[in-house]
């Protein structure tokens with residue numbers, strides 16, 4: 001316990017840094033995921049193929065490889081940046097695929113009859129999408145979307161392990177390796193830091209889920 | 217069932233033209249981007265034989281050394297993946313059984329352990345084991361730490377998959393088994409678990425894909441799996457872009473193979489699933505309701 | 515009291531002609547729906563074969579036939595939920611639009627009641643019924659709600675207005691679906707096996723509503739296996755088999771003296787107990 005109290009400032013800074021990574025990664029992943037999902041369900045075959053390929057590639061590639069490719073590969077062609085941004089953007093690109101698939105599974109969960117009924121009362125493309133299909137699709141997407149967000153938060157530790165610096169994971173590394181403090185309390189503190197992010201967000205989202213769930 | 221889809225109607229001529237136009241634009245933009253990337257790579261000297269040779273040219277003197285080195289890494293990756301998934305299955309099944317058979321007074325504990333392990337980033341779990349266990353005098357190889365971390369984390373995920381499978385089984389299965397006089401343990405082991413496993417097979421293979429990807433976290437312990445070996449090779453070859461690209465392709469090929477396997481199993485499972493009606497599009501004509509009948513004299 | 519106001523707010527030329535007392539609709543009125551030479555394939559399967567069909571203003575046409583004979587496809591083609599390969603489909607002399615706003619407004623004039631109800635699962639019963647009038651017909655919300663309540667009362671589910679569809683029984687859901695279609699003041703109503711998904715004890719509550727509608731002069735095309743309804747409410751029975759219209763006649767004629775052997779065969783199976 002003393003270890004954590006003595007280094008509370010470091011933990012606090014690391015926690016904020018982790019939140020920063022997650023926030024910016026989400027800011028990129030969600031809009032990109034929406035675009036990818038839109039492309040994957042569009043009537044344009046080439047768009048569907050392209051987005052499908054992109055998602056498949058990023059989902060079958062380890063995040064670590066994506067991060068290494070960005071941080072060590074891109075500078076070779078003159079794209080320079082800080083590890084923080086490489087890591088965060090890499091995490092965003094990687095997570096966007098999961099966001100896309102969460103949205104798509106929500107769309108697929110809407111029965112075709114709902115769309116047919118919407119068309120039958122004379123709603124054209126945009127209104128039937130906006131008033132009937134998407135409201136239902138979004139609600140069904142919430143559980144997988146929750147998983148994608150929690151997955152992103154946990155994956156931010158990989159971004160940290162890879163050397164962004166000053167985030168929660170880096171705190172663990174600094175205190176145990178460099179300063180030689182006992183690993184157990186330090187790591188327990190770091191784990192608590194992640195749980196403090198993951199568990200409340202999971203709870204909150206599952207609360208919303210039950211609120212908006214559709215009875216069929 | 218319909219000629220339209222969920223999201224849009226069957227395309228009319230105007231919509232069809234618009235879609236084709238979009239298709240052409242998409243194609244053109246894609247080609248343009250690919251061209252620009254290619255040009256950028258060329259001007260930065262990233263397409264040179266110097267950088268690619270060891271990876272793709274069998275005549276290159278370093279080709280065979282590099283690839284036998286990388287193949288060793290691949291083997292290490294697969295060893296970790298297989299060990300981890302086997303241990304995870306065992307641990308996961310045990311946790312699932314523990315959870316479904318637990319008495320209320322200690323169920324909260326089992327649930328907490330599962331929730332805790334699910335909430336910790338797996339990279340941190342591996343790191344935790346590798347740093348904390350030696351501190352209390354338990355020394356293992358990096359391979360063991362890596363496998364342990366992956367097995368614990370994926371084990372609880374698998375436990376939840378199996379529990380989901382058990383819950384999705386029709387009630388009748390359990391009742392039928394018990395009415396035959398099977399004990400509840402036999403019911404679970406002989407009737408319920410095998411079915412849950414079969415139903416969950418695709419999800420379990422999906423988890424294997426996750427494990428394969430997570431083996432690359434071995435880099436934090438400097439375990440020499442594929443990615444780590446690639447990193448080592450870069451130090452003498454100075455071709456990070458090409459190396460990481462190649463390694464990405466290897467992972468993608470392995471995981472796509474596993475994905476295809478999952479799809480095939482899913483299709484097989486659906487065909488054989490008990491109680492699914494034959495895929496007859498139209499329901500059989502129901503009998504006319506009795507109330508409506510008497511009026512008709514034929 | 516009538517179940518629907520006959521296009522009270524629309525212009526005279528789209529006004530459905532009420533059926534006069536002495537005349538029968540089939541003799542006098544021009545065809546409201548007209549199909550000529552309609553063909554449709556699903557891959558190699560020829561599901562609609564050269565269909566010619568006229569439905570007059572105010573007429574009630576019941577379509578029967580064995581499962582898989584193309585009844586649903588025919589019904590859905592009139593709404594362009596299915597496209598057709600060749601032939602023409604006209605509503606009030608206007609060819610069916612193929613896309614965009616004009617297709618939407620065509621569909622607004624053609625009500626459709628599905629076998630599986632298809633009520634919007636995330637909306638209350640009242641919202642289900644007012645959505646079309648407010649968004650498509652641009653009726654002020656307060657007025658749309660008042661009209662919707664009136665319709666719901668008349669089909670006997672006024673009490674359920676604030677509930678979600680999943681909280682209702684099948685029969686209640688189907689009556690809401692009928693009210694939802696009626697709220698659009700359609701020129702014709704299509705029913706695709708509206709009672710097939712219902713428990714037996716709920717079939718009649720839906721059939722009663724449909725019978726009332728038929729008696730009030732609503733133009734209806736009804737795919738059903740309810741022979742009692744066909745006999746009581748239909749002006750004409752159309753018998754389909756293997757994608758073609760095999761026989762059509764008045765209900766009395768069709769049920770008492772089916773001319774084709776296919777129809778005789780079908781009736782003997784359906785009515786054998």
Ligand SMILES: Nc1ncnc2c1ncn2[C@@H]1O[C@H](COP(=O)(O)OP(=O)(O)O)[C@@H](O)[C@H]1O
Pocket residue numbers: 217218219497498556559561579580581582583584585586587588
């Ligand atoms: N979307 C579809 N794709 C392929 N075949 C279809 C589709 N919809 C219907 N069919 C086939 O077309 C035939 C006619 O179907 P349908 O119109 O539903 O018959 P009915 O309503 O008379 O039972 C059936 O053989 C059915 O299997």
Ligand SMILES: [Mg+2]
Pocket residue numbers: 498585586587707
């Ligand atoms: Mg049908």
